[in-house]
Amino acid sequence: MKRRRGSLPACSADTMGRRERTFAGTLPGTGRSLLQLPSTYVVVDLETTGLDPVRDQIIEIGALEVIDGKPGADFTTLVQPVTVQPGQFVSPFITRLTGIGNDQLLEAPRAAEALAALGRFLGDRIVLGYNVGFDMGFLQQGFRKELHRALPNDWVDVLPMAQTLFPLWEHHRLNNLAAWYRVENPRAHRALSDVLTTDACYRKVARDGVKQFGSRQAFLEAIRKKLNPEEGEQLSLW
DSSP states (O other): BBHHHHSSSSOOGGGHHHHHTTTTOOOOTOOOOOOOOOSSEEEEEEEEESTTTSSSOOEEEEEEETTTEEEEEEEEEEEBOOOOOTTTOOOOOHHHHHHHOHHHTTSBBBBHHHHHHHHHTTTTTOOOEEEEEHHHHHHEEEHHIIISSSSOOOOEEEEEEHHOOOOTOOOOHHHHHHHHTTTTTTTTHHHHHHHHHHHHHHHHHHHHHHHSSSSSSHHHHHHHHHGGGSOOOOOOOE
């Protein structure tokens, strides 16, 4: 799903629960969460069969490189998950959510091939995403299982930026932010479309956060205080 995803069936990072948020960065050799407003990064989004990075699997990867604020190449691939029932890769729920059906996954590359290609695309650059800890949890688990190595890339999450800038919103899903900024997402719950939407929203949130708080450092400090449960109210995941 992803965060899309649904998932409990197919899920996306922006829809995951608190338990899944804590997975990223727990495996040896993996990167860490950064509190930055980077201008060079790779936006990443996944679609998955569920919310658990140990039990569930990736079915689509989308990524976009941004260099000094300018969008560059993109990367997208479906991923064929392992299944005990030949040809039955995803549930009807996930197909309804994402539009990805069993027939589309029949010829898709397996996880090892897809993740290796993503690793080459990422290089050593920072990963950026919306509730990206969800995605990083799946990717870190996948790299360890399929490629027998850690994924060392650090990551930056746009979700707490939105939660800090708009503290009174009831929900902070990607679609809420996109609606606020009038950013169209023509294929929501598809990885590359969500990647492009995330990048557009990040640019606007970073701009407005700096403007509202007076400086980049002040905005980042406000986010840090929100993220630290000892310094005030915790952020709502939703």
